[in-house]
Amino acid sequence: MDRPDTFSSFGVNTSVALIFATVAIVVYFLTNRLSGRQRWERYGVKHVDAAIYQSPVPLWEELMQKHGPTVGIVREVPVLVTRDLDILKQVLVKDFNNFVNRNDHMPSRSPLGKGVFFLRDHDWKRIRQLMSPSFSTGKLKRISIHVQDAARSLTKVFEKCARTDTHVKLLHTTGQYSTSIIAKTAFGLQADSIGEEEDDHFTYWAKNFFKKRSKLSFFFVLFLMRFRKFRSFLINDLRLDYPDACTKGSFTYFGAVLEDAIKEREKSERMGSRHQHNDFLQSLVSIKVATDAANTKSLSGDVKNGLSDAPASLEAKNIPAVPKKTITTEEVIAQSIFTILAAYETTSTTLHFCLFSLAENPDIQEKVFQEISEVVEHDDPSQEELSRLHYLEQVIKETLRLYPPVSSVSRQAYEDRTYGNITIPAGAAVLIPIREIQRDPAIYPDPETFDPERFNEENRAKRNPLAFIPFGQGPRLCIGMRLAYLELKTALVQILRKVRVELSETTVPRKGEKIAMTYIGFPRPEKPILLAVKLRDGQC
Numbered sequence: 134m135d136r137p138d139t140f141s142s143f144g145v146n147t148s149v150a151l152i153f154a155t156v157a158i159v160v161y162f163l164t165n166r167l168s169g170r171q172r173w174e175r176y177g178v179k180h181v182d183a184a185i186y187q188s189p190v191p192l193w194e195e196l197m198q199k200h201g202p203t204v205g206i207v208r209e210v211p212v213l214v215t216r217d218l219d220i221l222k223q224v225l226v227k228d229f230n231n232f233v234n235r236n237d238h239m240p241s242r243s244p245l246g247k248g249v250f251f252l253r254d255h256d257w258k259r260i261r262q263l264m265s266p267s268f269s270t271g272k273l274k275r276i277s278i279h280v281q282d283a284a285r286s287l288t289k290v291f292e293k294c295a296r297t298d299t300h301v302k303l304l305h306t307t308g309q310y311s312t313s314i315i316a317k318t319a320f321g322l323q324a325d326s327i328g329e330e331e332d333d334h335f336t337y338w339a340k341n342f343f344k345k346r347s348k349l350s351f352f353f354v355l356f357l358m359r360f361r362k363f364r365s366f367l368i369n370d371l372r373l374d375y376p377d378a379c380t381k382g383s384f385t386y387f388g389a390v391l392e393d394a395i396k397e398r399e400k401s402e403r404m405g406s407r408h409q410h411n412d413f414l415q416s417l418v419s420i421k422v423a424t425d426a427a428n429t430k431s432l433s434g435d436v437k438n439g440l441s442d443a444p445a446s447l448e449a450k451n452i453p454a455v456p457k458k459t460i461t462t463e464e465v466i467a468q469s470i471f472t473i474l475a476a477y478e479t480t481s482t483t484l485h486f487c488l489f490s491l492a493e494n495p496d497i498q499e500k501v502f503q504e505i506s507e508v509v510e511h512d513d514p515s516q517e518e519l520s521r522l523h524y525l526e527q528v529i530k531e532t533l534r535l536y537p538p539v540s541s542v543s544r545q546a547y548e549d550r551t552y553g554n555i556t557i558p559a560g561a562a563v564l565i566p567i568r569e570i571q572r573d574p575a576i577y578p579d580p581e582t583f584d585p586e587r588f589n590e591e592n593r594a595k596r597n598p599l600a601f602i603p604f605g606q607g608p609r610l611c612i613g614m615r616l617a618y619l620e621l622k623t624a625l626v627q628i629l630r631k632v633r634v635e636l637s638e639t640t641v642p643r644k645g646e647k648i649a650m651t652y653i654g655f656p657r658p659e660k661p662i663l664l665a666v667k668l669r670d671g672q673c
């Protein structure tokens with residue numbers, strides 16, 4: 134199997150990048166920073182200087198600790214970093230029409246940048262509407278059979294480790310679990326390497342979509358990222374490979390697989406054959422085929438209708454009208470690739486931190502086991518049974534509180550807004566540090582302790598709902614939230630009723646130690662976690 138092209142064209146590319154970077158620094162300091170500082174102070178916000186090469190998570194942590202809940206910094210645009218829940222309620226929910234877009238940008242030639250996460254204005258609204266039905270309750274019910282299959286295979290890996298007295302390679306295996314589900318349920322593809330030492334191609338490229346970088350290389354790229362247009366120029370115009378976030382092999386692989394699948398499905402759809410597929414890809418292809426035909430017939434009448442429910446601020450900005458239901462092949466590929474990534478890393482790291490936390494807290498694990506024994510009667514837990522596992526849900530939520538796979542999200546203001554003493558000027562970004570909100574000791578006393586009781590009904594009722602936002606909040610909230618809970622609950626039920634997970638002599642971190650995390654890409658432990666496994670009584 135080809136390895137990712139990690140450092141392929143490092144030499145020449147880096148020299149060119151360095152020259153441009155030097156010029157960019159001068160321009161940056163002379164323009165953005167000096168004027169930016171004055172600007173934030175004018176808007177009633179304390180401005181702080183933040184190192185431009187610093188990794189995001191430690192940076193937000195440091196800023197919040199030193200300067201309080203709301204501070205302004207300057208990047209290419211002014212950024213308000215805030216964990217003030219009243220401001221966040223306005224930005225994410227009440228005043229959403231003024232904050233539809235994220236301030237994120239995918240620096241890559243891969244189609245990922247056209248994924249719904251990065252889309253803006255009407256493009257986002259159009260694609261989000263097209264994707265939503267694929268994540269409905271009815272669709273989830275239909276795909277739960279595949280989730281059950283994958284959870285059974287995953288459990289066999291744990292049982293095998295218990296019988297052979299070997300450790301479970303946690304992230305390796307949970308990653309295989311989540312990719313196998315997304316491959317099957319979204320694209321009708323088989324990617325079943327659960328428990329194998331070597332990943333199948335689909336899983337391999339999902340795991341290696343982003344370049345694996347050394348710390349030095351990561352900070353250099355992080356530094357370049359501060360200059361969005363400049364980096365885009367390096368990647369798209371100069372076609373330099375080094376600053377690109379994604380490995381070429383991965384987008385070549387997924388592009389080819391998806392293009393073939395789309396062509397084949399489009400062909401059978403046009404021929405009117407009653408297709409067998411009932412997945413995410415099929416629903417996008419069906420829309421494409423239907424609207425290609427409709428749009429060829431009439432290009433005028435329908436177009437205006439598409440805007441009838443657009444946010445007022447979008448209307449005001451005179452963004453050109455687009456048909457409501459259309460999608461191009463390129464967009465289908467982009468949504469598909471984004472979905473693979475969104476579903477793989479987030480769910481697998483959560484499952485892995487959840488199992489680690491249960492191994493660290495045997496009492497909590499026993500309580501989960503008791504609940505499963507009382508509630509689940511079927512070999513494969515039904516949706517109704519899963520919905521009654523309240524304590525298990527508390528455990529998952531506590532895991533997502535301590536280890537949110539997405540550490541922060543952003544929104545960008547169309548127009549000026551003033552909330553209390555603080556003004557967010559038009560064009561500024563609001564950075565929402567999810568991890569810092571969920572570790573705020575004023576909201577969660579003793580925040581480092583794993584305590585699922587924080588999510589019992591009584592404690593939840595006392596808290597501002599915005600204090601727990603691992604899936605974001607408002608109309609742009611994570612589209613896959615219910616699928617993620619389904620995958621997590623199903624896997625935990627199947628595993629925990631067969632085996633007990635434990636820390637062993639060799640598990641790092643040791644009991645009570647903090648996990649050394651890396652925030653290069655998604656948050657994960659610096660060293661892979663290995664767990665010991667014991668069969669439960671009665672299992673052989």
Ligand code: HEM
Nearest residue numbers: 250475476479480539542603604605606609610611613617
């Ligand atoms: C534990 C699992 C997951 C977590 C913690 C998570 C978290 C998030 C967060 C924080 C956002 C940004 C929300 C915002 O800005 O308000 C997001 C967006 C998104 N997520 Fe997830 N996610 C998870 C699983 C999934 C899965 C399984 C899928 C799909 C199968 C998915 C698809 C998406 C998509 C498409 C978006 C972009 C939504 C938009 O911009 O309209 N996620 N996710």
